[in-house]
Amino acid sequence: MYKAPVADIAFTLNHVAGLSDALQTGKLGDLGSDLVDAILEEAGRFASNEMAPLGVTGDRQGARVSDGVVTTPDGWADLYRSWREGGWNGLTGPEEFGGQSLPNMLNVAALEMWNSASMAFALAPTLTMGAIESLHKHGSDELKATYLEKLVSGEWTGTMNLTEPHAGSDLGVLKTRAERRDDGSYRIFGQKIYITWGEHDAADNIIHLVLARLPNAPAGTRGISLFLVPKFLVKEDGSLGARNDVFCHSIEHKLGIHGSPTCTMIYGDGKFGDEKGAIGWLIGEENKGLACMFTMMNNARLAVGIQGVAIAEAATQKAIDYARERTQGKAPGWSGSGMSPIIEHPDVARMLLTMKALTQGSRAICYACAHALDMARHGEGEEARVWAERAALLTPIAKSYSTDVGVDVASLGVQVHGGMGFIEETGAARYLRDARIAPIYEGTNGIQAIDLVTRKLPLSAGAQVEGFISELKEVVRRVEAANDTQFGLTADRLHAAIDDLEAATGWLLKAQSEGRHSEALAGATPYQRLFGLVLTGVYLAKGALAASDDSKSDQRIVLCRFAAENLLPETSALKRQVVEGAASLEAARAVLA
Template identity: 55%
Template structure:
């Protein structure tokens, strides 16, 4: 079934529900108006439909591969990523100083819904780069911004968020990766990390890892965690790449789904790193990335739900079985069966609600930075902080629920991989 980006629904939700007019009224986005929003959404939808969606199935079947200390992206993914970066899709909301387009965050989220719906395994890669960009913009030094931020914004390099360890998952205070001063302002990272999404691949020349680790004199628990930046290849003063850094993937996880997204086990073996932000404040700094990722994951849930709904609707209109209660036609499309219509209606309603929550959170994030007064910015920041975990938790639940209902619409065929419905549920 061919994916069609719901451009009209996205534009309606932005303007009529989420309140983009309030964002435009701040004057912080002089190049933004409804025509620009429409053009961005149309272009994002076209790229997602024509480039990313055709790779979704083959990516699930073939997956990323690991061999000899490196990861190769799923077939077609590296080329698709280079097209994605060349199109400017990694720079939508980044500052113009960093080479970005300075468009509203809410518009970026709406555009990325089409990416995640078309190919969520692909979308995870630039999603983590966007989170890295937010962290460096807020707490990076001028030198780090000059050396790394512009490359992340351009999409020439990608970012990775490196937190989890075999013995430290939700309890990050238990992590044991160490950062030992080298005496020249840099640090040597040693330890193992797991579940590192797109931690290694062949789509770009360099990958910037933002890693949580402990300094030698750090207090125990979460108050002793610092944030470090370590690139796959050293970056010289002139911006060219130097030697390979001392970290590597030692394998990729074999997962239930999202096979084309490499989930890496990473080993840091004296990797040269820079401190980001303040010592022992790493968890607070990382939460900048984590909150950006939380909202983006909520949008992933909306995207998967939309794709599952479109797939189920097309099947329901095509599959013929039984008599229509509406027309009396024999051998009618199952769309005419009341319970099938009920499921499709519930799917559509939940997608609309989840989309509204996510884009409203994006609007709150924009107004938290750009509202006219400090009091207004504080109020919008409170709304953003409240909505972010809701957007993430509820919208991902919606993704699972809608994908499950999509399998039910297919009946027994939903359990057969060839129909495609199962991939969205996985």
């Protein structure tokens, strides 16, 4: 069973992602390391002891629907209540509405633990947190006064309604429509699919954030507005009133995250209320809904990235436990009696070390992204602007690389278990099933790659990414200066990998400046992975350097070396795909015609 790696998480937050420095320089207000430690410890306890067991049973039972009523797995409604009463939903929520206004870093670390315990369960608060952020930033004072406190406490949950059957990633073509009413409200009509926790029995009310189109709105994404549509209307005194005209038509039969109800929601079908149309209120301005939703989506992208980390961590723990106990054959050099534990076989050790290195690397990337968000929020002027750019640059990498890692590591976890891995009761397969959605939702990883290459690399005319690469090189110089033979060829390998990143970055910027967009896009996905691998190596090195007074110091150094010498050589192939792969890809399109 999953046991939250609180010490690893705290170490990565403090010594790799920058929390320790930020606390010492007072950049995060009066937050102290004692409180940080206490929060992580308690989150770890809750995730390991309360949530993880119900994650297992919830996967088997799944969410069910009957006549529009969705029932979550046994025990989940109570679990949710006990979780939100612990104050976990409001960690980063605004203080004026009952939240704790803590740094994103802490919430992302906690989210990792919730997702390791049960990704399907953790999706509920993940969506609520996005709704809070969007509403807090763009909502009217009246909407905030009515909804925010109960969303921050978690008494009500939130959802995000984007997708329609014909409109996945391309929101410009959505058809859900909204009509103005004289009282300032709107009526919403349409169908939304893939609505995570769109209907359930764990909270008293559900607040839907819905993208829809007003009559005569401009075509495409410039004609989309965002509306707040509650499941139950809220009376003046804050109590719940009539049921709104929205209901869950069905839930999906999915590969994974079985405990999370993925709903088809129907708005304005006349099932509830006197007049057809779900009653909603505008968030932000008319036709500016996409910007409001993007607030929610950026938040959600990092939150999905951390799902990848979380699954990778849980799958790695499970595989190591199994490999220590399961015996088969005799590994070379095995001197014990009988068969050796399979962890002794070099091939199994390779799988487990790869899993560990990828997990720790993707964790550091997500935490570093959260740190940049915190620095941008708490900083001012130019410094805040540069941190905001850093967060923008890291977000697609955190989302895509980490979720790819989640799938790869979960698949390796199945492999380590051998035949047992294919049997559902073992639990290794569940991680692979759950992990597989993360590279898809919140913008497929291909879309993240397009975002990275076309919008993030050009930030400050390339100065943001170049500055970042300079920082990475500085870490390598520190590895060289450490002059510790345990690092092996780490410095050389990191240098080579950063050179690959630099060359690929320069090529992509040049290709775009010359209008060769198709060529740049052809290399976007390999580039994204290249960036993630380099960061994995550098962040592991940063941790290894920081750990010199830590009892785990030697372990961090040798794992860093393993990653540098065994995983980073892939960057040269990825660079080639970026700078040389487009022509053959273009030529080979004939095969698909």
